Amino acid sequence: xxxxxxxxxxxxxRKRLVVWxxxxxxxxxxxLIFGGPFYAAQRSHGHGYFGFPNALQTILxxxxxxxxxxxxxxxxxxxxxxxxxKTSRQNIIDGLSKPQWFAGKAxxxxxxxxxxxxxxxxxxxxxxxxxxxxxxxxxxxxTSTYILAACGALLAMACNGSIALLIALSVRSTGPALAAALxxxxxxxxxxxxxxxxxxxAVARYLPIQVHNALLVYDQYxxxxxxxRSHLDWQTGVLFLAGITWVAxxxxxxxxxxxxxxx
Amino acid sequence: MSxxxxxxxxxxxxxxxxxxxxxxxxxxxxxxxxxGPNGSGKTTxxxxxxxxxxxxxxxxxxxxxxxxxxxxxxxxxxxxxxxxPNLYPYLTGRENLRLVAxxxxxxxxxxxPALKAVDLSAAADRTTKGYSLxxxxxxxxxxxxxxxxxxxxFDEPTNGLDPEGMQEIRELILKLSRSGRTIVLSTxxxxxxxxxxxxxxxxxxxxxxxxxxxxxxxxxxxxFRLRTDNLLTLWEAVSKYPAAQQMRREHGAIYTExxxxxxxxLCRYLAGLGIYLAELTNLRPTLEETFLRLTGSDGAADAQxxx
Numbered sequence: 012x013x014x015x016x017x018x019x020x021x022x023x024x025r026k027r028l029v030v031w032x033x034x035x036x037x038x039x040x041x042x043l044i045f046g047g048p049f050y051a052a053q054r055s056h057g058h059g060y061f062g063f064p065n066a067l068q069t070i071l072x073x074x075x076x077x078x079x080x081x082x083x084x085x086x087x088x089x090x091x092x093x094x095x096x097k098t099s100r101q102n103i104i105d106g107l108s109k110p111q112w113f114a115g116k117a118x119x120x121x122x123x124x125x126x127x128x129x130x131x132x133x134x135x136x137x138x139x140x141x142x143x144x145x146x147x148x149x150x151x152x153x154t155s156t157y158i159l160a161a162c163g164a165l166l167a168m169a170c171n172g173s174i175a176l177l178i179a180l181s182v183r184s185t186g187p188a189l190a191a192a193l194x195x196x197x198x199x200x201x202x203x204x205x206x207x208x209x210x211x212x213a214v215a216r217y218l219p220i221q222v223h224n225a226l227l228v229y230d231q232y233x234x235x236x237x238x239x240r241s242h243l244d245w246q247t248g249v250l251f252l253a254g255i256t257w258v259a260x261x262x263x264x265x266x267x268x269x270x271x272x273x274x
Numbered sequence: 275m276s277x278x279x280x281x282x283x284x285x286x287x288x289x290x291x292x293x294x295x296x297x298x299x300x301x302x303x304x305x306x307x308x309x310g311p312n313g314s315g316k317t318t319x320x321x322x323x324x325x326x327x328x329x330x331x332x333x334x335x336x337x338x339x340x341x342x343x344x345x346x347x348x349x350x351x352x353x354x355x356x357x358x359p360n361l362y363p364y365l366t367g368r369e370n371l372r373l374v375a376x377x378x379x380x381x382x383x384x385x386x387p388a389l390k391a392v393d394l395s396a397a398a399d400r401t402t403k404g405y406s407l408x409x410x411x412x413x414x415x416x417x418x419x420x421x422x423x424x425x426x427x428f429d430e431p432t433n434g435l436d437p438e439g440m441q442e443i444r445e446l447i448l449k450l451s452r453s454g455r456t457i458v459l460s461t462x463x464x465x466x467x468x469x470x471x472x473x474x475x476x477x478x479x480x481x482x483x484x485x486x487x488x489x490x491x492x493x494x495x496x497x498f499r500l501r502t503d504n505l506l507t508l509w510e511a512v513s514k515y516p517a518a519q520q521m522r523r524e525h526g527a528i529y530t531e532x533x534x535x536x537x538x539x540l541c542r543y544l545a546g547l548g549i550y551l552a553e554l555t556n557l558r559p560t561l562e563e564t565f566l567r568l569t570g571s572d573g574a575a576d577a578q579x580x581x
Contacts, residue, residue: 026364028364096361274321
């Protein structure tokens with residue numbers, strides 16, 4: 012039945028115009044993000060390069076912050092409207108259990124993260140493919156770096172999506188939830204700065220958005236000892252663990268809030 | 275056979291006692307009206323039956339099941355709506371029903387007959403955003419009927435509808451009732467309950483005031499109003515009639531209770547005396563009068579007699 016709930020979520024997502032508008036806006040922004048380096052490389056007559064394999068680093072990291080924000084917006088839109096229209100309660104009346112309903116919504120987080128990342132790959136990859144030239148000197152990072160960077164970006168989006176789900180299930184109204192989710196991004200940054208000022212760096216770096224931001228940094232996944240990584244203070248394993256823990260904690264808290272409150 | 279049994283059901287929101295120790299039974303085949311002024315706890319009670327509101331205290335038995343797991347299973351045998359038609363505005367009528375069918379584990383072949391039953395086939399491929407309230411109510415009824423549930427619960431199904439829309443919904447509910455389904459209907463419209471329901475529970479401020487058959491609530495010693503050209507002659511004649519009790523004269527008419535509840539005999543008796551009545555009206559107490567008597571003036575302010 013969880014599969015049915017998820018299938019229905021995909022059906023609803025596919026049918027909502029606002030979802031398509033959000034994806035279209037994200038596509039346009041992604042074109043702008045990759046279009047800049049691509050255009051510059053095309054006009055530089057050999058001095059710049061936006062093609063494979065060098066562009067992989069940019070493709071894997073340049074648009075992920077924007078993707079993460081769009082993920083938050085999409086999750087809030089897909090969850091809060093169910094309370095605005097009271098369809099969440101109707102789904103339960105019709106026979107879906109509350110855990111199944113929650114599972115359907117929670118599965119939207121990886122779905123949104125993967126689809127947004129696919130958009131990034133499609134647009135960035137297409138431009139990089141056009142710009143690829145055999146005569147250019149190639150800069151290739153280890154395959155593990157690319158894989159870890161992609162996983163890190165997806166985990167970061169899942170982390171931000173989980174924050175969005177928690178806020179959406181707590182606030183239950185689209186406008187205020189969107190505002191709260193976006194304000195939280197700023198709040199987290201300010202809280203981290205304040206904590207660092209109080210010499211609580213260890214606490215500050217583990218705040219959800221700080222972990223999210225660290226997960227989006229491509230250099231984080233370069234081999235240990237590389238100069239680009241020297242200024243970063245996270246160990247990849249610990250960073251991933253922190254990200255997974257935040258996703259799990261946020262989902263558990265969201266679940267408890269959803270189960271405890273009447274519809 | 276009891277389909278739904280509620281015992282001591284209570285819901286408290288902080289200091290507010292929304293539902294206070296409500297107990298009633300709904301038997302198979304009944305059309306059970308839930309009557310009360312706005313804010314009397316009807317929707318909260320129904321929410322608890324549907325499992326979307328957690329009771330603070332009390333016991334609920336649905337199709338003989340009362341454990342949480344068995345209740346969840348039993349809830350697949352009930353359908354209905356709460357407060358308003360809860361539809362996805364960006365989906366068409368057909369897509370809304372397909373979604374409900376998927377939740378109820380039915381295939382799409384059930385959708386078209388359901389749309390036809392509520393006369394929405396022509397509008398099935400329009401988004402429900404553009405539906406009138408009456409169409410939304412009908413679609414919600416179709417959704418509730420999917421899977422042929424044994425118990426249907428409708429909360430204010432005619433709310434906001436014009437008289438024609440109300441009539442359509444009433445007829446649909448009556449049709450469902452004639453097909454043998456048990457129906458629980460929450461409303462604050464007294465006429466609706468009197469026209470549709472076999473049994474009624476009256477709530478006020480979360481408390482159950484009375485639960486009985488509609489006929490029982492409206493029963494009582496029948497009072498008759500009699501008028502003729504010569505009221506004095508009529509008074510003298512009726513006062514000698516053995517079954518006449520509690521006579522009084524008001525506004526140019528005579529009011530009397532008839533112990534034998536047989537107005538035809540009274541007519542024959544009066545005709546024998548050469549008195550022919552201009553009016554003989556049975557003033558049986560209406561549900562409205564019973565409701566107002568039970569709920570007092572507060573209830574009267576919120577409940578509406580007849581649209």
